[in-house]
Amino acid sequence: MGLDPFARFEACLDDIVRFHRDAAFVVISGDLAERGELLAYRQLKARLADFPIATHLLLGNHDDRSQFLSVFPEGPRDEAGFVQSAFAHDDAVFLMLDTLKGPPSSAGLYCDQRKAWLKTELARAGNRPVYVFMHHPPFSIAHDLMDLIMLDDAEDFLALLPSGQVRHIFFGHAHRPISGQFHGMSFSAPPSLVHQLPLVGGSVPTIYSDEPPMYAVVHAGPDKVLVHMDAFLNRRPADMAPEAERGTWH
Known part of the structure; x- marks a missing residue:
């Protein structure tokens, strides 16, 4: 479509290192490849090898779980083999979910095995705040096309999340900047x-x-x-003198 994903990915990582090197971690929220190609995963692994910030990888509907794990065999996974992980930071718990359903569907799925893992991790979190990262949104985002391929079992999934425990849900998939609240939980997507x-x-x-x-x-x-x-590729100087508007604003 006339766009270079590798060049944009490179520019994104460079910008993060330049301006946000102090970040605790980075999450790439799925669709790591176009068709789950081994070459794409190998290129991703090679590029992240010297990236100085801890990075967590999620799977999206364009990914292939077995191909991904063949390139990232050391990557975290649950006992059933799904690419899911949990970790604590600053007295909060961060959950990385695997919502990949698989072809031919681009929708997401969260099966009973994955739900069992999530129940265990939520119980283990106790009273600590929980942040959830996933590829597919678990509710309608009021977009006619994307709502056809959201998480299939959204109501059952949301029923697992205790009221007040989940502080925020981060997802991808939508190809739009989105934010809001759903049943008291805040959410966002880049x-x-x-x-x-x-x-x-x-x-x-x-x-x-x-x-x-x-x-x-x-x-x-x-x-x-x-x-x-942050629209990092569209950040350009305004049409103004550099010394303009430098007075006290407060």
């Missing part, structure tokens, strides 16, 4: 690093659109969850 989906079908003549790629910068603590979307 757009893709490559093509996007127009908010309104027909607003452009193609199914996908060329809109700014972004990554999210998250500040999470006991009193707030703050998510910034």
Whole structure:
């Protein structure tokens, strides 16, 4: 579609290292490849080898679990072999979920084996706040196309999340910047690093659109969850003198 995913990925990582090297960790929220290609996973692994920030990889509907694990055999997985993990940081628990259903469907799935793992990890978290990362949104995002391929068993999945325990849900999949609340839980999603989906079908003549790629910068603590979307490839100086507007604003 006229876009170079490797160049954009490289630019994204470089920007993160330049401006957010102090980040606790990075999460790449799925669709690590276009068709689960071994070469794509090998290139991803090679690029991340010298990336200085701990990085967690999720699987999306474009991924292939067995191909991914053949390249990342050391990667975390649950007892059933799904690419899921949990870790604690700053007295909070972060859950990385595997919602890959598999072809031919692009929708997500969270089966009984994965649910059993999630129940165990939520119980283990106790009273600590929980942050959930997943590829597929577990509710409607009011987008006619993407709502057809959200998480299949969304109601059953959401029933597993205790009220008040989950502080925020982060997801991908939508190719749009999205944020809001659902049943008291806040959520957010960044757009893709490559093509996007127009908010309104027909607003452009193609199914996908060329809109700014972004990554999210998250500040999470006991009193707030703050998510910034940074359009790193579209950050240019304004048409103004560099010394302008440098007075006291407060």
